[in-house]
Amino acid sequence: MEQFREIWRTFRRRPIGIVGALTLLSVVFVAIFAPWLAPYDPDEKIDVEPGDLLAPPDAGHLLGRDDAGKDVLSQLIYGARVSLTVGFVASFMSMFIGTTVGLVAGYFGGRIGNALMRVVDFLMVIPDLPLMLVIISLWGRGLWKIILVIGLLGWTYTARLVRSQVLSIKERQFILRARAIGAGSLRIIARHVFPQVLPLILAEAVLDISGAIIAESSLSFLGLGDPTLVSWGMMLNFAFERAISRMAWWFLLPPGFAIIWVSLGLVLMGSTLEEIVNPRLKSHHLFDPRRMVALVAGESASQRISE
Amino acid sequence: MALLDVRNLSVDYLTDDGTPLRAVEDVSFSLKQGRSLGLVGESGCGKTTAMLGVLRLLPAEGRIVSGEVRYRGVDLLRLSEQEMRKHRWNKIAIVFQGAMNALNPVRTIGDQIAEPIMLHGAATDKKAASERVGELLEMVGITPEMARQYPHQYSGGMRQRAMTAMALACSPDILIADEPTTALDVMIQAQILDLFQHLQKQLGLSIILVTHDLGVVAEICDDVLVMYGGRTAEYASVDTIYNEPLHPYTQRLMQAFPDIDGPALKTSLASIPGYPPPLDALPPGCRFEPRCHRKSDVCAVESPPLVAVKPGHYVACHFAEG
């Protein structure tokens, strides 16, 4: 618990991370309050006239209408729900699998560890998008299928990361002490090892969510999204197929920018967290040499320090 | 004029949130041409930091906050970085501890030795540089053909010798050797020490030997500066330190170290109970006070200044007179 407070304190001081978090929160807000925010219900059947198709923005439709005459803005707002759902659930899945694999492989090592890492290597070599394309094409479209596919393929990086963390934690004093008093492996992992890796996992999870959102949007763009739902990727699929020749920018651009918006927020937040939790920016030997010698003729040393 | 005159050097390390930790406080010494200095103390006492400070090679969070480092009268701390670079290796070279990682694994030894030669203009073409590399390797007892090999192909002792050869590439006035014998076996240690003595005699090289091994210091050095907790504890000639140590810490070191005329034994500094003070929790008074066998009330409160008890013998202790 203490370490989370510490992390939060440090995070508060990083403007980039805060910007990211706020960006993400804005999307979460939109997703939750979609029914109240959206001017129209995307599922509602409406009567359209030919002039309504791909109509540019006007007072009633701030982002114009799509190729079926529906309001783009409303679809955009509801689309947040799909993206976030896929993002959070798929990410949770891959985090869960990855953490378990990483913990087991790292803590127990030996043949199990090696075997698990070989599996990880296999999966990492096989290209993601082609595999997902093939699976969804054959299996069928649907939100849960997409979530499952993304979740089941995205855990390898986490597994590697967790494993290397566990390897370094394994030899620390408090673990050795726990082993000495005869604590069982599961207990040690659950009570001592896991809490240590949790911050790192959470940081990675944030980044993973953005990966999942982009994966879903790519799959949807390529025509494999859930046909019953409106997702940003699907909007772009329709827009690209039908609106590009007419340059209907109001249909073409907003969904893409929405994806960028949420993913940017996640990336900024995630990489800030990652740096706090796992400061890889070690002390190194190459940097502005002018800062090293703190004395300047006439200036007192203590003044320099407090700068 | 002294070859290297360090006065009141203080170095801080900045922590993550910017608070400075004083790693080296007010260290001074004077190195004359042809004489060698032993910088002695436990790990973490600041001796390496002080040397990095002299050459302005501190890592990103290091800050030199006060002092002067006069090389032949010129204050190195006030030179521009460009000027400073001309002094590095050329005038003052340094051999780091743990030579394994101190050499670039993807370049040949010969290449790496030739690099400063070409950089500082000691040779102007590759051929001349190559010859010089051969000379240097021979000087340290490595066959010149080995120049074509990579660091991982050298043994530990060879790497240390190669690093020494590299350090001498531009015929510097001063060689700073940071723990040159740690983690090497006794035979190799002896080789390295022989080499140093040879260099002192033949080249008149001044060596600053940073170490916690008192046996080595006795062999090589003329003067000794004992550091504790970032400060100078005692600074005097090697004879004085070994025969009339006045600082309690030095005295304990000498106790742990049997006899310089006797058989060379590994010193064990762990025989002084307790641990050196952590940088973020420095005691307000004398830094050695918690472990001192001569302490009294004033020691915990007031930090003893470094005084010249006799000409050339400096001690920082309230009870220096003995």
Place this chain on the structure above:
Amino acid sequence: MQRGDYLIRKIFFALATLVVVIVFNFFLFRILPGDPIKAIVRSPRLTREAKEKLRGDFGLDKPVFFDAEQLREGDVTGAFDTQFAAYVRALLRGNLGISFHSRRDVGEVLAERVWRIVVLVAAGETLALVLGMTMELVSAWRRGTRLDMTILLWALFSWGLPTFFLGIILLILARGHLPTGGMVIPGLKPENGWAYWADVGKHLILPTLTMAIVYTSSYVMIMRSSVVEVLSEDYILTAKAKGLSTFQILRDHALKNAMLPMVTMIALNLGYTVGGAIQVETVFSWPGIGRLMYDAVMKRDYPVLQGCFLLLAVSVIAANFLADLLYTVLDPRVQPK
């Protein structure tokens, strides 16, 4: 480590992964609901001869993986005379089936189009590498300055950029100035010589640019962590102690060491790059394997889909293996003694 050992491990791994992919590919199409192979044979679009050929080639009248009964009888060869065996045999002969849509031999179609994706990926990756490494080195040289921060933010930003959307944006921006679809103006043929190839090149600009922008950020980040790792090594301090300037240190010491892990990373990244190529080809109608895969998805042309997947997976595996080989050449520590 001995080079021999290292190589053997890598060969073994590559082969094992290959086997896994082949088996997986086989099962995928037979296990998932709506067994497409059976569907092929029932498809009205194929001639009877084609159906018979397929049945024969893929042994569709035989058991799927192995015949338990024959195995019990001790007839090992018979037991494995199955669909899977037929599949592998066909594969080794380069027979990947027949496209549902075009009724052409899948292998033929793939062979025809593969060079286009290779060109795209090669051009995009090269550009991304050069830009990425340069940007990171500049960043390292001027660490902590606004330039460094800008580069970092840009890299983070493009990490969250969907490749296909970047393509759409560039397409919109460049419309009218650069060709935005297809590979070549209709009418031009390879026989037209230089005119043809120049036009192909023009059509390649936008797709390559899209790839490059997306993957530059990857390489900046990878290079960055590599550089940071390298810069904290002791030999960098030695280099500084020798009196080398920051630029000289980066060029003569850091660069080569930082690039070593890059080789492995480029290969590992290839999976994502291929995914990006699929998206880029789709947006710009660049007729390579990526676009083929997209069309196959749209048209439910399963043999082509399967073929594309196999081709792409095998290529990435092979590329990884080659990268491991290359590593032994570059790193003197992994050499024969």
